[in-house]
Amino acid sequence: MGVTPVSPVLFDRFYSPTIGLLDKAAVFSNIEQTVSSTAGTCEIIVGADSKLRNRSTSFAIVITLIRHGRGGNFFYHTFQERHYASLQQRIFQEAIYAVGLASELRHYLRERNIDIPISLHFDIGKNGPTRKFIQSLLSLAKSNHFRAEIKPYAYCASSIADKFTR
Template sequence: MGLTSANTLFDRFHSPTRGLLAKEEVFSHIEHTISSIGGPFEIIVGADSQLKSRGTFFALVITVIRPGHGGTFFYHKFQERRYSSLQQRIFQEAMYAVGLATEVRQYLRDRHLDTPIRLHFDIGTNGPTRKFIQSLLSLAETNHFRAEIKPNSFCASTIADKYTK
């Protein structure tokens, strides 16, 4: 896996059940799922990163959940330069999550679907990331998203975390 350029970011996602998909296929699948199956859905976007000697490894995840009936997820992983600052990495994760959530929201709005989208940040009240909580929650609010942190941010702290290893 080489370095990812801005032009190819978010272009391909993996699905545990469907394999490798283009971003448009992921969005179309989300649209079809929401519009064809009754009941409310939740969409959650999260990100995580792992600092390694060769660079910073990121994973972005979109989860689609039908409460009480399960769900599915799609992930995109990539490598960038080495972010040695924890603050840089955490804020980069958040910016990627906000950008992807904004794309999903616009895609669904263009198709007259109004499904809430939440953000999950891999930060919490324990540990060194606690000092970023207010800034990231404000970032989410400014972009009209509700956000959650640990221990409720499973999309980032569990699913995305798995794919940064």
Template sequence: MGLTYESPVLFDRFHSPSRGLLDKADVFSNIEQTVSTNNGTYELIVGADSQLRSRGTFFAIVITLIQQGRGGMFFYHKFQERRYTSLQQRIFQEAMYAVNLASELRQYLREHEIDLPIRLHFDIGKNGPTRKFIQQLLSLAETNHFRAEIKPYSFCASTIADKFTK
């Protein structure tokens, strides 16, 4: 069975625990301003998670900005799609959403002359049924010029995004 990529969901609105509901442009601008005005080393991570329910598949995609040694902030977007019964299709859909959003963010940062690498966090690991997707998803990240991490290091997907799919 071949995988199909669904038409892209528009991630236009994000929630921030500290800033409330924001347009994507405001999220990107917020990241730009934070990195530009504060000294320090930053990490930018994009991750996604999903949960299969009877009414459909619930997704959450998260952008996390961490200032090493000083904490951070995150922004999330939740949405529901059709029911993906195939674990492989659901995991790959999560990954594609993360890659697409990270690519948009990278383009924005480049246009604003900010050199900040973006990592991807995938909600897969060496234990359990997702282990068979590790190589394919790491290759997907590398092909798109991103570094990716899996469990137990992929907290943006497996902890933060997971919280918002429940």
């Protein structure tokens, strides 16, 4: 059973350091055009991270497009939500956002006959308090037909998204 895609209103604006501010439709279109016009292989990764604030939780969700041998680009969206006191709630919320956005992007690309694998990066690892969530989140990814990485290989979440939650 798959995760229902995230509300389209939630991730309505993204920022790309190389392009600037874009709405989600423009991000998806940019990805479609890049993948279609790239001679080599491309890789798409979706990751998320969060940080607790005094009264809220700061989230960043990132779509990374890598053109192997030709560089890449990323798009990120940041937002604030309620304060998640539980680490488990916060980590699972990050994962649900990543799965939902990745599902939405995959659907968009498949409607245009582009079947490119999209993987997920989860900000969890074998060391530290998040290790107890590994099996659950990898199962979540697998049940939604995504490959997933955890730290130290989950750079989209642990490096890129992490930069924008500060």
